[in-house]
Amino acid sequence: MTRLTNFQNDWLPKIDNQLNLDLEKVSSDDHVATMLKYAVLNGGKRLRPLLTLAIVASFDQKITSSILKAATAVEWVHSYSLVHDDLPAMDNDLIRRGQPSVHARFGEAEAILVGDALLTGAFDVVVTANDNANENEAIGADELLAMVQNLSHQAGGSGMVLGQVHDMQNHNAQGVSDKDWLINDVYVPKTAALLQYAALSGGRLAYFSETVEHTQTNQDLFNIGSHFGIAFQIQDDLDDFDQDDQEDVGSLPHLIGVAAARQQRDQYLAKAQQLVTEVSKRETSFDRTLLDDFLNLIGDKI
Amino acid sequence: MTRLTNFQNDWLPKIDNQLNLDLEKVSSDDHVATMLKYAVLNGGKRLRPLLTLAIVASFDQKITSSILKAATAVEWVHSYSLVHDDLPAMDNDLIRRGQPSVHARFGEAEAILVGDALLTGAFDVVVTANDNANENEAIGADELLAMVQNLSHQAGGSGMVLGQVHDMQNHNAQGVSDKDWLINDVYVPKTAALLQYAALSGGRLAYFSETVEHTQTNQDLFNIGSHFGIAFQIQDDLDDFDQDDQEDVGSLPHLIGVAAARQQRDQYLAKAQQLVTEVSKRETSFDRTLLDDFLNLIGDKI
Numbered sequence: 001m002t003r004l005t006n007f008q009n010d011w012l013p014k015i016d017n018q019l020n021l022d023l024e025k026v027s028s029d030d031h032v033a034t035m036l037k038y039a040v041l042n043g044g045k046r047l048r049p050l051l052t053l054a055i056v057a058s059f060d061q062k063i064t065s066s067i068l069k070a071a072t073a074v075e076w077v078h079s080y081s082l083v084h085d086d087l088p089a090m091d092n093d094l095i096r097r098g099q100p101s102v103h104a105r106f107g108e109a110e111a112i113l114v115g116d117a118l119l120t121g122a123f124d125v126v127v128t129a130n131d132n133a134n135e136n137e138a139i140g141a142d143e144l145l146a147m148v149q150n151l152s153h154q155a156g157g158s159g160m161v162l163g164q165v166h167d168m169q170n171h172n173a174q175g176v177s178d179k180d181w182l183i184n185d186v187y188v189p190k191t192a193a194l195l196q197y198a199a200l201s202g203g204r205l206a207y208f209s210e211t212v213e214h215t216q217t218n219q220d221l222f223n224i225g226s227h228f229g230i231a232f233q234i235q236d237d238l239d240d241f242d243q244d245d246q247e248d249v250g251s252l253p254h255l256i257g258v259a260a261a262r263q264q265r266d267q268y269l270a271k272a273q274q275l276v277t278e279v280s281k282r283e284t285s286f287d288r289t290l291l292d293d294f295l296n297l298i299g300d301k302i
Numbered sequence: 303m304t305r306l307t308n309f310q311n312d313w314l315p316k317i318d319n320q321l322n323l324d325l326e327k328v329s330s331d332d333h334v335a336t337m338l339k340y341a342v343l344n345g346g347k348r349l350r351p352l353l354t355l356a357i358v359a360s361f362d363q364k365i366t367s368s369i370l371k372a373a374t375a376v377e378w379v380h381s382y383s384l385v386h387d388d389l390p391a392m393d394n395d396l397i398r399r400g401q402p403s404v405h406a407r408f409g410e411a412e413a414i415l416v417g418d419a420l421l422t423g424a425f426d427v428v429v430t431a432n433d434n435a436n437e438n439e440a441i442g443a444d445e446l447l448a449m450v451q452n453l454s455h456q457a458g459g460s461g462m463v464l465g466q467v468h469d470m471q472n473h474n475a476q477g478v479s480d481k482d483w484l485i486n487d488v489y490v491p492k493t494a495a496l497l498q499y500a501a502l503s504g505g506r507l508a509y510f511s512e513t514v515e516h517t518q519t520n521q522d523l524f525n526i527g528s529h530f531g532i533a534f535q536i537q538d539d540l541d542d543f544d545q546d547d548q549e550d551v552g553s554l555p556h557l558i559g560v561a562a563a564r565q566q567r568d569q570y571l572a573k574a575q576q577l578v579t580e581v582s583k584r585e586t587s588f589d590r591t592l593l594d595d596f597l598n599l600i601g602d603k604i
Contacts, residue, residue, distance in 0.1 A: 027459030032467055036459060084418060089410035108391035109470050112414065113463050116386060116421065120458035123425045127447045127454075141443035145429045148450055152426035157329030157338060157419035165334055168411050 004054065004293030011053055011063070015046045018072045026121045035114045036121075039102050040079045048074040048198040051228075054290040055202025055221065059283065064137040067205045070129035070147060074198050076122035077155045081194075083115040085164060091171075119155075123148055143208045147201060154197040163190025170250050179255055183230060183264075187252075191236075192229025199225030217283055220275045227272035228295060234265040235298045262300065269295050306356065306595030313355055313365070317348045320374045328423045337416045338423075341404050342381045350376040350500040353530075356592040357504025357523065361585065366439040369507045372431035372449060376500050378424035379457050383496075385417040387466065393473070421457075425450055445510045449503060456499040465492025472552050481557055485532060485566075489554075493538075494531025501527030519585055522577045529574035530597060536567040537600045564602065571597050 019040055027033045052071040056063055086093040086101040087108065094104040103111035126147050130138040153159060166186045203221040207214055237251040238261055253261040272295055280288045321342055329335045354373040358365055388395040388403040389410065396406040405413035428449050432440040455461060468488045505523040509516055539553040540563055555563040574597055582590045 027464060029459070029464050029467065032459050032464055080418075084414055087411075087414065089414060109389075110467065112386055112389065112391060113467055113470075116382075116417070117459035117463040119418065119421055120454050120463065123450055124454035124458070127450045141447055144447055145443055148425055148429045152422050152429075156422035156426070157331070157334050161415050161419040161422065162329060162331050162334055165331065165412070165415055168415075 002293045002296070003289045004297075007054060007057065007290060008050060011050060012046055014068060015049045015053075015072055015075070016041065018068055019075060022069070022072070022121070022125055026117065026124075032114075032117065035102065035106050035110060036117060038105065039083050039114050039118060040075065042097050042099060044075070044079070044097065046075060047232075048078055048194055051195065051198040051225070051294065052202040052205065054294060055199060056206045058287050058290050059203070059206035060285045060287065061206045064133060066129045066133040066137055066139045069131070070126055070139060070144070070205060071198075071201065073122045073125040073129075073147075073151060074194055074201070076118045076125060077151065077160070078194055080115040080118035080122070081155075081160055081164070083111055083118065087111055090164070090168065122151065122155075126151065139205070139208055143204060146204070150197055150200065154193040159189050159193035161189075163188070163193065166190070179252065182250065182252060182255060187230050187233040188226065191233040192226045195229035195232070196222050196225035199228070214283075217279055220279050224272045224275045224279075224291070227268040227275070228298075231265045231268040231272070231295075231298050234261055234268070238262065238265070265298065269298060304595045304598070305591050306599075309356060309359065309592060310352060313352060314348055316370060317351045317355075317374055317377070318343065320370055321377060324371070324374070324423070324427055328419065328426075334416075334419065337404065337408050337412060338419060340407065341385050341416050341420060342377065344399050344401060346377070346381070346399070348377060349534075350380055350496055353497060353500040353527070353596060354504040354507065356596060357501060358508045360589050360592050361505070361508035362587045362589065363508045366435060368431045368435040368439055368441045371433070372428055372441060372446070372507060373500075373503065375424045375427040375431075375449075375453060376496055376503070378420045378427060379453065379462070380496055382417040382420035382424070383457075383462055383466070385413050385420065389413055392466070392470065424453065424457075428453065441507070441510055445506060448506065452499055452502060456495040461491050461495035463491075465490070465495065468492070481554065484552065484554060484557060489532050489535040490528065493535040494528045497531035497534070498524050498527035501530070516585075519581055522581050526574045526577045526581075526593070529570040529577070530600075533567045533570040533574070533597075533600050536563055536570070540564065540567070567600065571600060 020037070023037050023040060024033065026036060049071040052074070053063055053068070056067055056071075082096060083102045085091050086096055087103055093101050095101060099105070101111070102114050106114070127144055129144060133139075155161065163186055167190055170182070170186055199221045200218055203214060203218055234252050237253055238258065241251070241253045241258065252264065256264070273292070276288050276291050276295070280286055322339070325339050325342060326335065328338060351373040354376070355365055355370070358369055358373075363369075384398060385404045387393050388398055389405055395403050397403060401407070403413070404416050408416070429446055431446060435441075457463065465488055469492055472484070472488055501523040502520055505516060505520055536554050539555055540560065543553070543555045543560065554566065558566070575594070578590050578593050578597070582588055
């Protein structure tokens with residue numbers, strides 16, 4: 001059992017509990033609340049909040065109630081994106097995590113609105129992160145504003161939404177011809193952008209109470225999220241290769257072959273590991289074990 | 303020419319300019335930027351930002367660059383809601399303000415994503431409101447966090463999104479039987495919620511630099527937004543009465559008749575006027591002229 005497995009066993013139930021608590025409060029209408037919980041509380045791995053919390057822990061910082069709540073906002077954004085991506089006008093997926101997708105279960109209009117409510121609610125989760133905090137553990141207002149700004153940027157028209165626009169173009173094309181476009185204009189904004197946010201947030205939440213600047217470490221964490229996100233997406237494509245083949249969807253294994261896609265994946269993982277090494281050298285309080293375990297989640301199943 | 307007309311002539315171009323500036327920056331992709339601008343810069347009346355700014359001016363406060371920018375965020379949310387409401391799965395409207403609606407012009411998937419990007423970007427507009435401000439005119443971080451929280455609440459699963467969920471139920475029903483349900487569960491969340499936010503924001507932005515609490519005035523402004531919003535929606539229904547009749551859509555004039563709907567509208571306007579009077583009595587710096595003009599926007603065309 002890796003240290004990350006222990007960490008997941010500790011924190012996954014707490015993340016789910018926090019999500020449940022906030023989802024209970026977000027609508028005054030029982031049916032809307034039911035739909036929102038259906039969309040989020042469906043057995044997700046909570047990879048993004050876990051990455052944030054793992055980085056906080058890697059800096060030997062306590063995960064306070066404020067940090068836990070702030071870390072879950074990205075899961076609201078991720079969940080909304082899945083609900084909207086599954087819509088008939090997008091990927092038209094009827095199944096999500098083994099259950100009917102939100103539009104298959106509740107209807108198309110309702111699924112659009114469920115996604116809208118989750119996206120709207122995500123920003124409330126950030127700005128109310130201190131609601132149950134001791135005063136001396138509260139996250140500063142400027143830090144929360146920066147999180148809202150980063151989340152909006154990574155999720156919006158230069159981030160995740162842009163990635164989905166490009167992915168739709170990709171689906172509609174007969175074939176993708178450019179590996180760099182696929183990685184930089186689809187995988188980075190669509191998948192890596194929220195992992196960039198999650199990783200950067202982990203650093204910022206770890207040392208928000210310090211006066212020291214961590215400019216280079218912030219940049220490294222952002223890039224670790226980026227490389228991890230690209231490798232994660234390539235792995236996802238490798239896992240789905242047979243299915244995608246039937247649907248005639250462009251993905252990296254289609255474009256450059258399975259062996260070359262694996263090689264690309266491993267190159268991004270190696271870049272991420274190199275950056276973890278650089279953070280380790282720079283930051284004396286930093287323990288790399290959890291992040292190494294995170295990067296080891298991706299690879300060929302043996 | 304009313305004082306409000308002069309105020310509109312001054313501030314409408316500045317609101318549109320601010321919207322344009324921020325829309326230019328929200329996507330790194332030209333096509334996405336084009337779609338976002340198409341959705342917002344289409345001749346809207348900017349009623350919600352104007353209400354916020356009119357209230358700031360009513361308290362004899364200067365409208366700084368920060369206040370102007372903060373006031374425009376609600377227009378992003380309003381614009382996204384129109385894009386999503388027009389979708390085939392919702393109201394299936396092909397025309398918006400005399401032009402093809404976003405999905406009619408760019409496609410359904412694109413319209414979902416345009417709405418998502420506008421909603422996401424709205425929160426960035428709030429938290430970056432001080433970007434071009436002199437330091438002594440900057441809005442405090444706690445005030446900006448409160449605006450994010452209020453905007454999320456009024457737009458989300460207990461606010462505008464809930465109103466649209468109920469409105470879809472209303473559209474699908476053969477007939478609406480309950481006037482109170484229509485007003486309190488459709489009109490208030492769907493239409494009044496953003497006007498409540500706009501009015502409350504006007505007050506908070508007017509006196510954010512004071513240490514005095516304005517609890518009762520905040521409540522009164524919120525309720526002025528509420529009554530104005532309900533009256534505005536009833537007027538909209540009265541204006542659309544013939545068209546809705548063909549589409550068999552439930553609205554207040556269908557339910558209780560045109561004369562009774564007009565009476566309801568005037569009752570809400572009177573309630574709003576009464577609250578303006580109470581704010582006038584309480585707040586020595588407050589001039590009611592602009593708000594009276596606002597309320598006079600609604601009524602029978604003579």
